[in-house]
Amino acid sequence: MSELRRDPIGGRWVIVDTDHPHRPEDYEYEPLNWRGGACPFCYGNESMTPPEIEAIRDPHTSPNTPGWQVRVVSNKFPALQIEGELDRRGLGIYDMSNGVGAHEVLIETPYHQKDISDLLDQEVENFLLMYCRRALDLARDKRFKYIMIFKNFGAAAGASLEHPHTQIIALPMVPKSAAEEIKGAQNYYEYRERCIYCDIVRQEIQDKERIISENKHFLSFCPFISRFPFEAWIMPKKHSNSFCNILAEEVPSLASMLKETITRFKGIFAGLSYNFIIHSAPVNGESGTEGYHWHIEFMPKLMRVAGFEWGSGFYLVPTPPELAARYLREK
Amino acid sequence: MPELRKDPIIGRWVIIATERAKRPDQFSSSYAEAPAETACPFCEGAEDSTPPEIYSVRPRGSPANSPGWELRVVPSISPFLKIEGDLERRGKGLYDLMNGIGAHEVVIETNKHIANMADISEEQISRVITCYIDRMLDLEKDRRFKYVLVFKNYGWSSGGGRVKHSRSQLIATPVNPKRVKEELSGAHFYYDYHERCVFCDIIKQEMSSKDRMILDIDGFIAISPFASRFPFEVWIMPKKHSCDFTALEQDRRRDLARIMKQVLLKLKKGLNDPAYNYVIHSAPFRRPSKAGYWKSVDYDYHWHIEIIPRLTRVAGFEWGTGFYICPLTPEDAAKFLREVEV
Numbered sequence: 001m002s003e004l005r006r007d008p009i010g011g012r013w014v015i016v017d018t019d020h021p022h023r024p025e026d027y028e029y030e031p032l033n034w035r036g037g038a039c040p041f042c043y044g045n046e047s048m049t050p051p052e053i054e055a056i057r058d059p060h061t062s063p064n065t066p067g068w069q070v071r072v073v074s075n076k077f078p079a080l081q082i083e084g085e086l087d088r089r090g091l092g093i094y095d096m097s098n099g100v101g102a103h104e105v106l107i108e109t110p111y112h113q114k115d116i117s118d119l120l121d122q123e124v125e126n127f128l129l130m131y132c133r134r135a136l137d138l139a140r141d142k143r144f145k146y147i148m149i150f151k152n153f154g155a156a157a158g159a160s161l162e163h164p165h166t167q168i169i170a171l172p173m174v175p176k177s178a179a180e181e182i183k184g185a186q187n188y189y190e191y192r193e194r195c196i197y198c199d200i201v202r203q204e205i206q207d208k209e210r211i212i213s214e215n216k217h218f219l220s221f222c223p224f225i226s227r228f229p230f231e232a233w234i235m236p237k238k239h240s241n242s243f244c245n246i247l248a249e250e251v252p253s254l255a256s257m258l259k260e261t262i263t264r265f266k267g268i269f270a271g272l273s274y275n276f277i278i279h280s281a282p283v284n285g286e287s288g289t290e291g292y293h294w295h296i297e298f299m300p301k302l303m304r305v306a307g308f309e310w311g312s313g314f315y316l317v318p319t320p321p322e323l324a325a326r327y328l329r330e331k
Numbered sequence: 332m333p334e335l336r337k338d339p340i341i342g343r344w345v346i347i348a349t350e351r352a353k354r355p356d357q358f359s360s361s362y363a364e365a366p367a368e369t370a371c372p373f374c375e376g377a378e379d380s381t382p383p384e385i386y387s388v389r390p391r392g393s394p395a396n397s398p399g400w401e402l403r404v405v406p407s408i409s410p411f412l413k414i415e416g417d418l419e420r421r422g423k424g425l426y427d428l429m430n431g432i433g434a435h436e437v438v439i440e441t442n443k444h445i446a447n448m449a450d451i452s453e454e455q456i457s458r459v460i461t462c463y464i465d466r467m468l469d470l471e472k473d474r475r476f477k478y479v480l481v482f483k484n485y486g487w488s489s490g491g492g493r494v495k496h497s498r499s500q501l502i503a504t505p506v507n508p509k510r511v512k513e514e515l516s517g518a519h520f521y522y523d524y525h526e527r528c529v530f531c532d533i534i535k536q537e538m539s540s541k542d543r544m545i546l547d548i549d550g551f552i553a554i555s556p557f558a559s560r561f562p563f564e565v566w567i568m569p570k571k572h573s574c575d576f577t578a579l580e581q582d583r584r585r586d587l588a589r590i591m592k593q594v595l596l597k598l599k600k601g602l603n604d605p606a607y608n609y610v611i612h613s614a615p616f617r618r619p620s621k622a623g624y625w626k627s628v629d630y631d632y633h634w635h636i637e638i639i640p641r642l643t644r645v646a647g648f649e650w651g652t653g654f655y656i657c658p659l660t661p662e663d664a665a666k667f668l669r670e671v672e673v
Contacts, residue, residue: 001413001431002413003429004428004430005427005428010509012509015411017431020409078348079346079348080335081332081333084332091557092540093532094536095337096334096335097334098335099333099346148652148654150652157644158649173335175344175652175654176341176343199425224423225426306489306608307482307490307500308480308482308502308610310510310608310639311508311608311612312502312509312511313511314480314504314510
């Protein structure tokens with residue numbers, strides 16, 4: 001018998017196939033295929049991108065030249081534009097606004113073919129710190145309500161450029177799913193005076209069966225209500241609603257957890273494409289977020305999302321998270 | 332300047348990214364090669380390769396599970412949900428779960444090995460519509476179910492699988508799906524305030540502005556929605572208010588078949604036969620005995636069909652955040668589709 005599981009935060013139901021679970025080799029995913037060619041994110045091609053916003057570079061090197069380890073530039077084809085006042089207006093029954101926001105690209109490494117699992121711990125720490133610096137800087141702009149940090153790796157996961165990079169988008173409003181998550185968590189918090197994510201961490205540590213790995217500050221696990229097969233969450237064990245409030249001593253711990261998680265995935269799925277998103281509290285005056293708990297959601301691209309999923313908001317998960325966690329743990 | 336647009340029903344914002352816009356004819360439909368097709372279990376003569384049929388149209392009265400049919404419905408060979416058993420709602424620590432009870436059926440839309448519904452006759456599409464309605468009404472009798480979702484996956488990149496034979500699926504679920512709930516409560520909220528149906532208001536506005544209108548024929552319209560999530564997303568709506576797809580009168584099913592076929596042909600011709608999904612959004616089963624169970628849905632909800640061609644790869648972050656970046660304005664998409672001759 002398969003199971004229907006309910007997300008205690010958003011109230012979404014997912015269908016988990018516990019009868020004939022897919023093993024890793026049952027997935028027909030599109031493997032990564034490096035095409036190469038001229039890359040604007042490669043070392044030496046700094047003039048091919050818009051001017052850099054910030055970088056970690058060797059002393060005495062100038063912006064937009066070689067000598068960098070991590071580089072942040074504006075997206076050449078931004079989904080949103082930084083200039084202008086927010087102009088909300090109606091159009092008959094519709095509401096709209098001009099597309100004010102920021103759209104930055106963080107180049108994680110000068111090397112074209114190095115995924116996070118190929119970097120040194122220190123290099124991962126560097127770009128995580130840069131995530132934080134950019135998010136804090138963008139949050140100073142009072143027009144922005146939400147900073148979204150996400151990575152698409154591999155064409156199948158929606159990356160239009162191969163060179164490993166992360167996108168940072170600052171939005172003038174809170175995206176729907178984030179708002180729902182925060183509201184769900186806040187309702188729980190007001191009712192029980194506890195954070196639901198802290199409760200999840202406690203229950204997962206106790207149940208053990210969905211845990212992938214644990215270190216001093218972080219837990220990685222396959223959530224009970226995974227929407228995608230082999231979905232994994234990395235969560236701080238200590239309650240904190242905002243990624244940017246991460247303590248200096250926690251950064252190495254997060255870096256090694258992120259690297260380890262991706263390494264485990266690559267051990268099972270060669271040439272995997274994936275996405276991850278940092279879920280964090282809104283910025284600039286959104287109240288009622290103390291019950292929220294930041295975390296990273298990691299989604300390997302193993303399936304094509306089909307009509308049923310987008311039409312219903314129901315997700316079908318062919319591998320139960322308990323089994324997925326076991327594969328990942330044993331890798 | 333890019334625009335942020337808000338879906339008037341569920342309140343989702345999308346970015347219409349004009350800066351990265353491509354021209355409508357620059358969307359390629361062949362980003363992923365489909366693997367070789369396997370033997371077709373859905374063709375006439377292969378009745379043994381499916382589970383026994385639940386429903387069929389057999390004009391010459393041939394026996395079940397033999398040739399001589401025009402349309403067949405069979406249980407899915409790999410069902411997500413199973414029909415036998417009890418729900419057994421239960422808790423597990425802070426989590427809730429229940430057994431995977433439901434129905435999962437496959438509608439084989441034609442006895443010929445035709446891949447795209449666009450190439451099926453109008454008359455046959457109207458049989459498919461009648462079949463959807465008959466199956467939905469039958470599944471409604473099972474009191475464990477709250478909703479039936481009718482959908483189609485056409486083509487490899489839409490999740491359509493290796494076999495190309497044109498078919499759609501029905502899934503009956505014991506809970507209301509989240510997307511549907513959001514639409515129902517969004518529409519209810521709008522009705523509460525305006526005492527009008529939000530979908531009827533959309534229809535009125537689209538008919539007067541015409542910018543996003545693709546087709547307006549025989550009591551139905553096809554539009555590019557104002558807050559489209561995907562390039563060339565199309566909605567088909569009945570102009571006359573009705574919350575329930577199964578209440579569509581017999582003589583109007585042919586009209587719906589006509590507009591569906593025309594939209595699907597426009598997509599096929601204009602966009603080089605893209606993979607697509609469609610889904611029918613209709614009111615949930617309304618069981619009078621249940622207190623507070625979508626009481627006003629007759630007035631505030633409006634059934635419709637959403638069609639999404641799979642032209643761009645949907646990045647995981649879009650599924651993860653519910654935040655979409657659409658690289659084509661709905662106005663350009665509608666203009667392009669209006670001009671495709673079929």
